[in-house]
Every structure is written in structure tokens, then in C-alpha cells.
Amino acid sequence: MTRQTDAPLNNITLTPSFQSARWLARRVADGEITLDPPYQRGDEWTQDQRISLLHTWLLGRPAGVVILSDRCNPAWAAANPGRDPYETPGEPLWACVDGKQRLTTAAMWFNGEFTIPASWLPADHVGHTEDTEDGPYVRHSGLTEKGVRLMERYCSLLVAETRECATEADEAAFYLVVNGGGSPQSAASMANAERVRTAGNTT
Numbered sequence: 001m002t003r004q005t006d007a008p009l010n011n012i013t014l015t016p017s018f019q020s021a022r023w024l025a026r027r028v029a030d031g032e033i034t035l036d037p038p039y040q041r042g043d044e045w046t047q048d049q050r051i052s053l054l055h056t057w058l059l060g061r062p063a064g065v066v067i068l069s070d071r072c073n074p075a076w077a078a079a080n081p082g083r084d085p086y087e088t089p090g091e092p093l094w095a096c097v098d099g100k101q102r103l104t105t106a107a108m109w110f111n112g113e114f115t116i117p118a119s120w121l122p123a124d125h126v127g128h129t130e131d132t133e134d135g136p137y138v139r140h141s142g143l144t145e146k147g148v149r150l151m152e153r154y155c156s157l158l159v160a161e162t163r164e165c166a167t168e169a170d171e172a173a174f175y176l177v178v179n180g181g182g183s184p185q186s187a188a189s190m191a192n193a194e195r196v197r198t199a200g201n202t203t
Contacts, residue, residue, distance in 0.1 A: 012174065014067070014160040021057070021106040021155035024066070027094070028107045033068065034092035035100050039172035043104055047114060050105040054116045057155045066099030066159045067178060075166035094161070097171055098178045102157060110151075112141035125150055 027033045056063045072093055077084040085091045096103055108114055115137035118129045125147030129136035140151065165171045 012162055012164050014162050016065075016158060016160045018156045019159045020152060021157055022110055022152055024103060024157060024159070025107040025110045028103055029111070031090065032092055033094045033096060033103065035096045035103055037095045037097075037168055037171060039168065039175050040096065040100055043101070045101040045105060049101070050108065050114055051116055053102060053105045054109060054155075055120065057151075058120055060154065063157055064099065064102055066102055066157050067097040067174075068094040068159060068161045069097050069165045069171045069174070070094055070161050070163045071165075073163040073166075075164070079166040095165075095168075095171055097162075097175050099157070099159075106155070106157070109155075110140050112139045115139050115142075121147060121150070 024033065028035060053063060070093070071085050071091075077086075082088060083091050085093045115130055115132070117134065118126045118136040118138040121138070121143075125144055126138050126142065127144045127147070128142035129138050130142070138147075140148070143151065162174070165174060
């Protein structure tokens with residue numbers, strides 16, 4: 001194996017910004033952001049993981065980064081005749097290179113597809129609840145106007161955009177760089193962190 005390259009590495013410029021999860025979910029629903037380019041994986045998150053993202057948002061903690069490829073660039077138009085997003089109805093403006101699970105979860109939450117514990121929210125933010133074995137849960141559609149506004153304000157994602165991919169192959173190469181480094185968290189390492197968290201809460 002060699003790590004040598006034929007030419008010096010090309011630095012890709014990313015433009016970061018915090019964006020409303022509701023706004024992003026609408027872009028997904030409208031087909032402006034595709035979550036399923038051919039190099040992307042499927043829906044991997046469990047229901048518990050989706051609920052945990054809402055928990056993270058409501059605590060105001062970092063929720064990870066979403067990377068989008070902005071296809072409205074001259075290189076994409078030149079390399080993809082008939083797929084220029086500006087001129088071709090139905091062509092997405094962006095492709096999700098990383099953060100698909102977060103964007104899918106946002107779309108599902110704002111579409112009322114899963115519930116969270118009602119106790120996470122002030123009482124005047126909750127309109128209609130659903131009984132579960134874990135007590136009352138609430139969907140986005142069950143929130144009061146105050147609750148909806150709270151979600152608009154606190155549910156956001158750090159989005160980094162690149163306008164330098166000319167093809168899906170370029171995006172796939174970017175995907176491999178982003179997801180090929182490091183090691184995924186193992187069940188054992190997560191259990192260890194939970195052990196430390198629990199021990200800290202009992203002292």
C-alpha cells in the first residue's frame with residue numbers, strides 16, 4: 001500500500017453556517033436536498049437515536065455537522081448536461097454528503113413521525129400527548145404555538161457547503177474522505193461513557 005499521490009492534495013473550501021432544522025427539513029421535503037445520492041448509505045438510525053437528537057437539540061448541545069454539495073455551480077452544469085438544477089425541474093440543488101441521519105431525523109420530526117417525552121418541554125409548550133409505557137409523549141404536531149416556536153429556535157444544525165464537486169464521483173470521493181478516517185464508537189466505549197456519567201450522578 002502507498003499513500004503517495006500523483007499530485008499535491010487539493011484543499012476543498014467549505015462554507016459553514018448554522019441553519020434551522022425546520023428549514024432544512026422543508027428543503028428535503030421539496031426535493032431541493034437529496035439524501036439518497038448513489039454513494040450514500042441507507043437509513044441507519046434507530047428510534048432511540050432519533051429521539052436522542054431531539055434531546056441534544058433541547059439541551060443546546062452540539063448536534064454534529066451536515067455536509068452538503070451545492071450543485072448550483074458551473075463545474076456541475078458543465079459536467080452534467082441536462083441536470084443543471086437551475087434549468088431542470090426536479091433536480092436537487094444540494095446533495096447530502098454527510099449527516100443524512102440527522103437530516104432524515106429532522107424531516108421525520110417536523111412531519112410528526114415520532115414522539116419525544118412530554119416532560120422534556122414546559123407544560124405550556126405541549127398541547128396533545130400520547131400515552132406510552134414511559135408516560136406521556138408528544139409529536140411535533142401535538143405542540144402548542146409556543147412549542148412550535150421553541151423548536152424553530154433551538155433545533156439547528158451546523159451545515160458546511162462545498163461548491164467544488166462537478167460529478168457524483170467527486171461527491172463520492174469527498175464522502176470517502178469524510179467517513180474513512182477514525183474509528184466508529186464501539187458499544188463498549190459508549191457503555192463506558194454511560195458508566196462514568198451514571199457514577200458522576202450518584203456522587
